[in-house]
Structures are given as C-alpha cells and as structure tokens.
Amino acid sequence: MNREQRLLLIERLIRQNAVTTQEELLMLMEGAGMKCTQATLSRDLRQMGISRGFDGRGGYRYLLPERRVEPDEPVPGRETEAITAMTWAKGMLLIKTPPGFAPAVAIKIDRAGRYEIAGTVAGDDTILLIPRDGVSNEAVEECLNTIFESKTTTKN
Amino acid sequence: MNREQRLLLIERLIRQNAVTTQEELLMLMEGAGMKCTQATLSRDLRQMGISRGFDGRGGYRYLLPERRVEPDEPVPGRETEAITAMTWAKGMLLIKTPPGFAPAVAIKIDRAGRYEIAGTVAGDDTILLIPRDGVSNEAVEECLNTIFESKTTTKN
C-alpha cells in the first residue's frame, strides 16, 4: 500500500482505460485493491505530469505525458537549463537533458572535481552520475547546486 | 467581436502568456478589448484542444495542442531485431545491440515514457537501462515487451 505502488497502478490504469475524472480513477483503483482519496490523486497526477486533455471526440480524458524535446536550445554557460529532469535510482542520479547536451553538462560536472562525485557517464541526452560510496543523495544535490549555482532538486 | 477573432486572440494569448486559469485568460482578453464569459472560454478551449497541463515547475498552465512531427527514426519498427542480448547486473539491465544501434533502441525506450524505467544511457553497442527504485526486473521486462511488441499503436 505504498506510494510507489500506487503511482505504478495509476499509470497502468490511465494507460489502459479512458479515464475521464479523478473520481473514476479512484474507483478503478479501489477495484484493484488500492485505496486513497481524490486529494491524493490530484497530487499524484500532477507529480507524474498526467493531465486532463481531450480524446479528440469531444470528451475529456486523462493523458500520460509525452516525452518530447523542447525546441529551445540552452546557451553555453547556462548548462543548468539543459537539465530537464533528475531521478535517483540504484544509488545513482540520472540526469536528463535535451538531445546532444548530455556531454556538455557532464563535462561541467566532471570539471568541478567534487569529491562527492565518483564519476559520470554521458549518453546523448542522459547522464549517469555515480556518487562516491557513503555520500548521501542530498550531498550530491548540494554539489550540483554549487556547480550550477541554482536550485536543482529531484522535486518539482 | 465575432467568434473567429476571439479564437485567434485566445490562441495568441495562450502562446504568449503563461496562462494558469480561465479567469486569468478572461482578464487578458478584456485587456485586449474582447469580452466574454468563462463559460464561453471553457467551450472555446475544448474546441481548440487547448488543455490545462503543467509548466514543469509545479505549476499549472494552459498548453496549445502539439503538432507532433516526429524526428526521423532509423528503421522504424525494426528496433526489436537490434537487441542481441540482455543481462541483469547490479539492479540494472544491460542491453547489447549491433555496433551503432544502441542510440536508436534507447530512444525508442525513452520515448515510451514508462514510469518503471528511470532512464537509459546508450553507448555505441550497449545500453544501460536503470529501473526506477522498487520496480522489479519482471516489470521492466514486461515494459520492454510492450514497447517492442506494439507495432500497431492506436493514435488518438
């Protein structure tokens, strides 16, 4: 009955059903043995970026967010804006960027030479940041804040 | 003061301002010399497919419908064959592909936007897939099955 499972269930239900209201989703969840309130759903949906849109036939419907690329190109030196999302997983920090920007951002992180950060691996639009053993997530985020001199957290 | 002009104005205002509520839009319109009621706006927005989404910073915002022009995807629908092996290690999934194919396959995985998958990092012939914490290996593999089996997706 934890949050993680609830989010997974929500995503599945939205994907598989044409959900039109939060109340409806609430009932679907109850049917799946997961219970919460509308208030919680409202918050969950916002966090997951699931918004109420249109089904193209005059009706409403909740829609999963599209992974899409923002057209704006970050200016060199303002790599902060090139970070579009961050998630902790497996003790590592996954940093998302617009396509092609991962290397530039990763280089900036590497150059900072912070002890807390063991290293990074950059793909095209994703960076895998591996913290040194024993370093907390918070410490790493603190590092990034320093490096980018801006508020960067995994939360919205 | 006709409908046509109103719709055009609405589109322009939404495009140029971070409109968060219909009331707000109402005031902007009044400022532009066009007056109507919230009821009319609600109907107009639905007709134009303008829905309330998220601004990515925790706030709400009305968004114009996307014209989805997908960038060219190498060999559409044939990404499945590009996976030559998969192995679980350290809670992550290593996916092998022929040389040069990793990015294309990774993009396909990313685009699916599955909650279970925190992110991927693609090299030249290897993809490192990091599941979100608490997600089982089976769930991830289920995801991949879905992503690569559903060649016939219904668009709405």
Next chain:
DNA sequence: ATTCATATTGTATATTTATTCATTTTGGAT
C-alpha cells in the same frame, strides 16, 4: 530509543472548470 526534519496523507474547503437552460444572434430561404 529519541529527537528532529521531511514527506505523505485525509478532511474539509476553496478554486476552477463544465454544463444546463433560457435567450440572443446569425445566416439562409422565402
């Protein structure tokens, strides 16, 4: 274990959006 901070949640309520219904407007066809 205890303390503290932070995150999560429900209840009640406020805010926002959609719809009903009556009225007005618009655009033909005569």
Next chain:
DNA sequence: ATCCAAAATGAATAAATATACAATATGAAT
C-alpha cells in the same frame, strides 16, 4: 422584411479539481 433553424452566448449552477491545514508516517542523526 419575415420566418425559421442552427449556432452562439451568458447566468446560474453543477461537477471536478486543487489546496490549506492538521495529523501521521518515515527516515536520518544522535
């Protein structure tokens, strides 16, 4: 111009969603 039907609109209200606040749970540090 007059009539009619369809479309558009506003006022009021219903429906749906977001949030303030208080309570509880969780986790880290001691």
